[in-house]
Amino acid sequence: MKVKRKYFFFGCSIILFIGFSILFFIILKAYKISSNHSKSFIENGFRFSASQIPEIEEYISSEQKNIDILHYIINIEVFPKRKIILGKTIINGIFKNSIPKNIELNFNDNFDISSLFLNGKLIEYIYEDDKLKLPVDINLKDSFSVEVNYSGRPNSLGFGSFSFDENKKMPVIYTLNEPIYASTWFPCNDLPKDKVLADIIITCDSSLTAVSNGILKSVELLKNKKTFHWKTNYPISTYLIYFSAAKYKTFSDDYVNKENDSMKIEYYVFPEDLEKAKRDFSIHPKALNFFSQTFGEYPFINEKYGVAEFLWSFGAMENQTITAIGKNFISGSQFFTDMLVHELAHQWWGNAVTLSNWKDIWLNEGFATYSEALYYENQSGVKSLQSTMKSFLTDFSGTTLYNPVNLFDRVIYNKGAWVLHMLRNEVGDDNFFNILRNYFETYKYKNASTFDFIKIAENITKKDLTDFFNQWVFSGSGIIELEYSYKPKGNNPNEILLNLSQIQKEYYEYHFNLDINFIFIDGTKELTTIKIEKRNNSFTFNFEKKIREIQFDPEGWLACSFKQISKEN
Numbered sequence: 001m002k003v004k005r006k007y008f009f010f011g012c013s014i015i016l017f018i019g020f021s022i023l024f025f026i027i028l029k030a031y032k033i034s035s036n037h038s039k040s041f042i043e044n045g046f047r048f049s050a051s052q053i054p055e056i057e058e059y060i061s062s063e064q065k066n067i068d069i070l071h072y073i074i075n076i077e078v079f080p081k082r083k084i085i086l087g088k089t090i091i092n093g094i095f096k097n098s099i100p101k102n103i104e105l106n107f108n109d110n111f112d113i114s115s116l117f118l119n120g121k122l123i124e125y126i127y128e129d130d131k132l133k134l135p136v137d138i139n140l141k142d143s144f145s146v147e148v149n150y151s152g153r154p155n156s157l158g159f160g161s162f163s164f165d166e167n168k169k170m171p172v173i174y175t176l177n178e179p180i181y182a183s184t185w186f187p188c189n190d191l192p193k194d195k196v197l198a199d200i201i202i203t204c205d206s207s208l209t210a211v212s213n214g215i216l217k218s219v220e221l222l223k224n225k226k227t228f229h230w231k232t233n234y235p236i237s238t239y240l241i242y243f244s245a246a247k248y249k250t251f252s253d254d255y256v257n258k259e260n261d262s263m264k265i266e267y268y269v270f271p272e273d274l275e276k277a278k279r280d281f282s283i284h285p286k287a288l289n290f291f292s293q294t295f296g297e298y299p300f301i302n303e304k305y306g307v308a309e310f311l312w313s314f315g316a317m318e319n320q321t322i323t324a325i326g327k328n329f330i331s332g333s334q335f336f337t338d339m340l341v342h343e344l345a346h347q348w349w350g351n352a353v354t355l356s357n358w359k360d361i362w363l364n365e366g367f368a369t370y371s372e373a374l375y376y377e378n379q380s381g382v383k384s385l386q387s388t389m390k391s392f393l394t395d396f397s398g399t400t401l402y403n404p405v406n407l408f409d410r411v412i413y414n415k416g417a418w419v420l421h422m423l424r425n426e427v428g429d430d431n432f433f434n435i436l437r438n439y440f441e442t443y444k445y446k447n448a449s450t451f452d453f454i455k456i457a458e459n460i461t462k463k464d465l466t467d468f469f470n471q472w473v474f475s476g477s478g479i480i481e482l483e484y485s486y487k488p489k490g491n492n493p494n495e496i497l498l499n500l501s502q503i504q505k506e507y508y509e510y511h512f513n514l515d516i517n518f519i520f521i522d523g524t525k526e527l528t529t530i531k532i533e534k535r536n537n538s539f540t541f542n543f544e545k546k547i548r549e550i551q552f553d554p555e556g557w558l559a560c561s562f563k564q565i566s567k568e569n
Contacts, residue, residue, distance in 0.1 A: 001178055002342045003315035053403060056358050059180050060191050063104040069093040069189045069196050076185070077203040078245060080171035083164040084153045089186045091146040103134040103144060106183035106190040111152035119145050132187050154185045161185070165311045167246065167270055167327070171208065174244035174310040174324065176317050179358055179407060182238040192354050193447045195235035203227045204245040211268050211308050212243040213320050232320070234300055235445045237354050242319035244310050249274045255288045255305065257297060266306040269330065273309060276332030281307060283337055287344055290378050291371065294433065296440045299352035305344070315339060318346030338372050345371030353440055356449040359403040362473070363453060366401065366416015373417060386556040392417050393559060397478040397506045402450050418559040419472045425557035426468060427461045435460045471510050478506030480560040486550060493546050500537045509535050512558065517551035518543065
């Protein structure tokens with residue numbers, strides 16, 4: 001998921017009336033696009049109840065962790081004028097261990113349930129506190145099937161989990177489940193580790209098109225209604241299940257891999273945005289090729305990749321095989337390419353390899369954010385990589401990456417990307433990209449934790465990376481802040497005493513390698529690497545020529561700031 005904020009500041013001392021009018025409309029348009037939202041997904045952090053880890057953990061009971069849902073059939077009919085849905089969800093699952101007293105499911109408790117069946121038998125149930133509790137017969141076998149028939153107006157929670165909206169006086173209905181809001185429109189075991197197969201069946205007015213995850217199995221027309229049946233053939237987490245229904249225009253591209261296998265890239269956009277979308281979305285075939293060559297083949301090659309337009313104001317969401325992007329972010333100028341690349345990267349990082357627990361959110365967002373930098377490096381070279389990473393170098397204080405204070409803090413995105421960037425420098429390109437490919441292949445269609453990723457990294461590199469991950473993922477927060485001074489040592493102007501001190505407050509002492517470029521008075525350079533293992537450090541260097549300038553971290557591999565406090569020549 002990614003949100004944008006771009007502020008445009010214009011000013012001059014004297015503005016003619018026409019110039020002022022043009023400026024006013026530019027600012028108005030920019031404000032409509034992006035007021036109060038961030039360039040990276042979060043600038044100041046969205047603060048809603050389920051963005052906090054404790055609230056999420058309370059939402060999932062121990063009984064829920066004892067069931068394994070295998071398959072959902074989610075059948076929804078939408079009634080936009082009344083803003084209600086008619087739903088029927090069939091849930092097939094098994095018990096992991098012993099048979100519990102109750103089957104517990106997440107289900108927002110504002111619906112009217114007309115009937116509920118367990119293994120074909122009409123049963124009584126408890127429906128309160130956003131939970132559905134079904135008493136289990138002691139004679140029940142290891143598997144179960146639940147059918148829930150319900151109706152009502154879905155609550156729109158979180159970022160807008162279920163929305164009835166309008167575009168050009170036509171209905172637009174869409175969902176956004178992350179992190180724990182799938183249960184606002186269908187009963188489910190709403191935790192990322194319970195991956196399932198799903199059939200999503202949407203009935204809507206015949207003037208609308210309903211799009212969802214996976215492949216389209218059928219479209220049935222009955223009088224003035226259409227029923228769209230979408231099916232996933234790959235495991236999916238509930239937070240990635242999605243549908244939207246709107247008056248869409250469609251077009252497509254082709255992705256062709258190195259084996260000459262092809263897959264359709266499908267686009268669903270509002271009619272007035274068709275030409276703009278064609279320009280913006282044209283980046284997808286080359287981005288798919290690059291990520292497939294870098295990480296491993298696109299993980300849903302036998303289904304599709306798609307992008308659907310919706311009316312969310314904050315950005316885009318990486319629903320499995322069908323990214324949803326807000327109307328304000330289709331510009332026709334490829335201005336929001338980073339957003340499209342970010343969501344595409346999530347198909348690998350988040351959708352195929354899914355976090356084990358919301359404490360591991362950086363494995364989704366940090367990886368997708370660094371994928372943006374890798375894409376720009378591939379397109380425009382190392383300078384583009386460096387400038388992209390520099391744009392991510394913000395204040396990392398206030399939270400750790402693992403088990404963060406707030407799930408959607410900007411730190412998760414930007415610092416997560418920087419951890420991967422620094423790991424790449426630590427282990428070298430060959431090892432780094434082998435780590436990514438091995439991690440992807442090992443946990444594809446499964447769940448992975450931070451500890452799983454570390455184990456892969458250490459197995460590939462044959463290095464103990466405990467200190468690296470402790471200081472950057474588990475313990476440390478904030479960036480490295482270095483103060484430095486240098487001067488001739490004694491009477492020899494070519495012998496330099498360099499003093500370096502870590503002054504950051506968030507984390508007392510980082511351990512890291514620091515590249516230093518010494519530039520001499522004749523313009524020549526000498527690159528050396530020193531190891532920083534203390535708060536205060538002193539180094540002596542002896543050269544044959546006088547130093548003109550010192551450059552620290554010249555290639556931009558460290559999340560670090562540098563401040564010179566004195567210099568003597």
